[in-house]
Amino acid sequence: MxxxxxxxxxxxxxxxxxxxxxxxxxxxxxxxxxxxxxxxxxGRFSFPGFGTFTMKSRAARKGSNPQTDETIMIKASRAVKSKTGPALKKDLSSGKEFI
Structure with missing residues (x-):
């Protein structure tokens, strides 16, 4: 959407x-x-029945360039993670239209 x-x-x-x-x-x-x-x-926002959004920190880590297979360092970052609320999950699994 x-x-x-x-x-x-x-x-x-x-x-x-x-x-x-x-x-x-x-x-x-x-x-x-x-x-x-x-x-x-x-760091957290919860909307009852819909879901929860939380801020997660990711540590720096090693990765690889898929084209050259060269090892690279991926810097630390922050990202928003979401978790579906129980009511929405139930509606979605039952095929019920949410909107």
């Missing part, structure tokens, strides 16, 4: 509520920005 299809799904489920597409785009953008900031600052 991309941003456009997310907006369509929300508009379909909320038809006639008076919120413009532009306002909806702003709300979604601000929501995702707040979640990203929270995960970066606190």
């Amino acid at each position: 991309n941003k456009k299809s997310l907006l369509k799904a929300i508009a379909k489920n909320r038809a006639g509520n008076g919120i413009s597409k532009k306002a909806m785009t702003g709300i979604i953008g601000e929501t995702l920005a707040a979640v990203a900031k929270w995960v970066e600052k606190i």
